[in-house]
Amino acid sequence: MTEPASVTLAQPDEGLPLLNMPGYRRFPGELHGRHLRVRRFAGPLDHVTRLSRPIRVAHLSDQHVGRVTPLPVQQAAIAAVNAQKPDLVLLTGDYVCHSLDYLDQLESLLCELKAPAFAVLGNHDHWSGAWEVRRTLHRAGVTLLDNAHTTVRIGSDRLQLVGLDDAYTGHADSRKALRGLRPDLPAIGLSHIAEEAPRLWRAGVPLVLSGHTHSGHIAVARLHHLLIGHAAGHRYVHGLYGDRGAGEEGALYVSAGIGASVFGLRVGERARREVTLFDLGVQPGLYPEHHTEQIALPGRPVSLRKQKKREEQVRRKAWTRRSRRNPTDPTSS
Numbered sequence: 001m002t003e004p005a006s007v008t009l010a011q012p013d014e015g016l017p018l019l020n021m022p023g024y025r026r027f028p029g030e031l032h033g034r035h036l037r038v039r040r041f042a043g044p045l046d047h048v049t050r051l052s053r054p055i056r057v058a059h060l061s062d063q064h065v066g067r068v069t070p071l072p073v074q075q076a077a078i079a080a081v082n083a084q085k086p087d088l089v090l091l092t093g094d095y096v097c098h099s100l101d102y103l104d105q106l107e108s109l110l111c112e113l114k115a116p117a118f119a120v121l122g123n124h125d126h127w128s129g130a131w132e133v134r135r136t137l138h139r140a141g142v143t144l145l146d147n148a149h150t151t152v153r154i155g156s157d158r159l160q161l162v163g164l165d166d167a168y169t170g171h172a173d174s175r176k177a178l179r180g181l182r183p184d185l186p187a188i189g190l191s192h193i194a195e196e197a198p199r200l201w202r203a204g205v206p207l208v209l210s211g212h213t214h215s216g217h218i219a220v221a222r223l224h225h226l227l228i229g230h231a232a233g234h235r236y237v238h239g240l241y242g243d244r245g246a247g248e249e250g251a252l253y254v255s256a257g258i259g260a261s262v263f264g265l266r267v268g269e270r271a272r273r274e275v276t277l278f279d280l281g282v283q284p285g286l287y288p289e290h291h292t293e294q295i296a297l298p299g300r301p302v303s304l305r306k307q308k309k310r311e312e313q314v315r316r317k318a319w320t321r322r323s324r325r326n327p328t329d330p331t332s333s
Contacts, residue, residue, distance in 0.1 A: 035266075035272050035273065036073075036076055036077060036080055036258075036272070036273045036274065036275065037269075037272045037273065037274040037275070038080055038084065038274070038275050038276075038277060039274055039275075039276050039277070039289075039290040040276075040277045040278075040279070040287075040289065040290070041240060041253070041276070041277070041278050041279070041289050041290070042244070042278070042279055042282040042283060042284045042285070042286055042287070042289070043055075043057075043188075043207060043244070043278050043279060043280035043281060043282060043284075044206035044207045044244040044245075044250065044251055044280075044284070045206075045244055045245050045283070045284060046186065046206040047186045047206070047207075047280045047281045048281055048282070048283050050157075050185070050186040050281075051157050051159075051186060051280060051281035052155070052156055052157055052281075053155060053157070053281060054279045054280065054281040054282050055087045055088070055154050055157065055159060055279070055280040055281055056084065056085070056086045056087050056088075056277060056278075056279055056280075057086060057087065057088050057089075057090055057188065057277070057278045057279075057280060058081045058084060058086035058088070058089045058090070058115070058275060058276070058277055059089075059090050059091075059092065059209045059253065059255055059275070059276040059277070059278065060077060060081060060089060060090070060091050060092075060255075060258065060275055061091065061092040061093065061094070061192075061209075061210070061211030061212075061255040061257045061258070062092075062093070062094040062122070062211045062212065062214060062255065062257025062258060062259055063077070063091075063094065063095050063106070063109070063257070063258045063259045064094055064095075064096065064097045064124065064257075064258070064259030064260055064261050065095060065096060065097070065102045065105050065106040065109065065259065066096060066097035066098070066099070066101070066102045066259070066261075067097070067102075068097055068259065068260045068261060068262065068263070068264055069097075069258065069259035069260055069264060070264075071105065073258065073259070073273065074105075074109050074258065074259070075109065075112075077258045077273065077275060078109055078110075078112045078113060079112075080275045081113060081115075081275055082112070082113065082114045082115075084275075084277055085114075085115075086115045086277065087115060087116075087154050088115055088116055088117070088118065088152065088154070088159075088161075089113050089115050089116070089117040089118070090117075090118055090119070090161070090188070090190055090209055091117060091118070091119035091120070091142065091190075092119075092120055092122070092190050092191065092192050092209055092210055092211040092212075092255065093119070093120050093121050093122025093123075093124075093125060093166060093192035093211060093212070094122035094123065094124045094125060094192065094211065094212070094257070094259075094261070095119075095122070095124075095125055095133055095136075095137070096124055096125060096128045096133060097124060097128070097259070097261050098124070098127070098128060098261065099128055100128055100129050100132050100133075103132060103133070103136045106136055106140075107136050107139055107140045110136075110137070110140035110141070110142055111140050111141065113140075113141075113142075116143070116152065117140075117141070117142040117143070118142065118143045118144075118145055118150070118152075118161050118163065118190070119137055119142050119143070119144050119145065119163070119190070120144070120145055120146075120163040120164060120165060120166070120190045120191065120192055121133065121134070121144070121146070121165055121166050121171070121192065122166050122168075122192035122211065122212065123166050123168040123169050123192065123212070123310075124261060125166070126166055126169040126171060126314050127169070127313070127314060127317050128317075129318075129321060134146075144163070145161060145162070145163020145164075145177075145190060146163065146165050147163070147164060147165045147171075147172065147173040147174075147176040147177040148162075148163060148176070148177055149161060149162040149163065149177055149178065149180070149181055149187075151182075151185065157186075158185050158186075159185070159186055159187070159188065159280070160181060160182065160185050160186065160187035160188070161187070161188060161189075161190065162177055162178065162181065162187055162188070162189040162190065162200060162203075162205055163177060163189070163190045163191075164177050164189070164190065164191040164192075164193075164196050164200070166192050166193065167191065167192070167193040167195065167196050168192070168193050168212070168310060169310055169311060169313075169314045170307060170310060170311040170314075172191065172193070172196055174196065174199040174200065174203070178200070178203045178205075181203060181204065181205075183204050186206075186280070187204065187205045187206070188205065188206075188207050188208070188209070188278075188280070189205040189207065189208035189209070190208070190209055190210075191208055191209075191210050192210060192211055192212050193210065193212055194208070194210035194211075194212065194213075194234070194235070194236035194241075194252055194254045195234070195235055195236065195299070196208075196210075197210065197236075197241075197242070197250065197252040198249065200250070201242070201249050201250035205250060206244070206250040206251060207244070207250060207251050207252075207253070207278065207280075208250065208251070208252045208253075209252075209253050209255070209276075209278075210236070210252060210253065210254045210255070211254065211255045211257050212254075212257075213234060213236075213237055213238060213254060213256075214256060214257050214260065214266075214271070215237060215238035215254075215256035215257075215266075215268075215270050215271040216237060216238070216271065217260070217263070217265060217266050217267070217271055218265075218266075218267045218268065218271065220267055220268040234297070234299060235296040235297050235298070235299030236252060236254045236296055236297070237254065237297065238254050238255075238256050238270050238271075239253065239254060239270065239290075239291055239294060240252070240253050240289075240291060240292065240293050240294060241253075241254070241293060241294050241295070241296050242293060242296075243293060244284045244293065245284065251293065253276060253278070255274060255276055256270065256271055256272060256273065256274045257273065257274070258273050258274075258275075259273075
């Protein structure tokens, strides 16, 4: 396992092209106006006393590999991850758009990751075909945490990874995922939907990584808060929330993601495509960060009727795929 890059190089990147960041290495696509951001943060205070050295985690979300997001953008994101030499890569869902037509491309991209990768699924993965996406992740060497947790060893340290399946489509099961979690080992959580984070916090997981929102794509004049927060009812829109300190709750990071499922336009710094780095075991406040913890929006709970409608949508799409293929084919489930 490679040593993490020095945390002393971390600088805020607000409004700066990626290639101008101190300590950052150029990668393919930077010089073509991709405007990809690498944002760095320290991990939670809980990890400082539990880890013998910093562990660098790279977070990548919402790739949406397909025709909406150009392949060079996807390649640039993978290259950005590798350039930072993380110990682990954590992926929080939505690897596809609206079909399974680009699974070979997805596999090829994920195979380029140089650090061990762990993942959870998102709503688009279930809509398009969870079985096939799972199989692609497996072929690419990515470990899927399907309402499960695992322990990885990095040097002399052990870190628990807790993964929730997608809550938007009704597949999340926090009880199953947390069963047997050890309170004496540090932990980090993955959930495509950020609103599941408090369930993990209460179980002793001090940091959760999420995606799904794309920061609303239009993040000027707080439009992303109005559209994703107040209109769509999300409590968490983009960035760092909660408390990395010794408070009762934990912390959450919501990535703006890489790809898009409908249109690729992104306006505003907070909506830029991003790779996020967390240096676990580093004291918060040790170096400048992109922003500090934010207060969650009021949000709006999903009604039982709406949740049932979402789950029915998954079943309906699965039936449509099955009707186009041999009903006995396991990939049609």
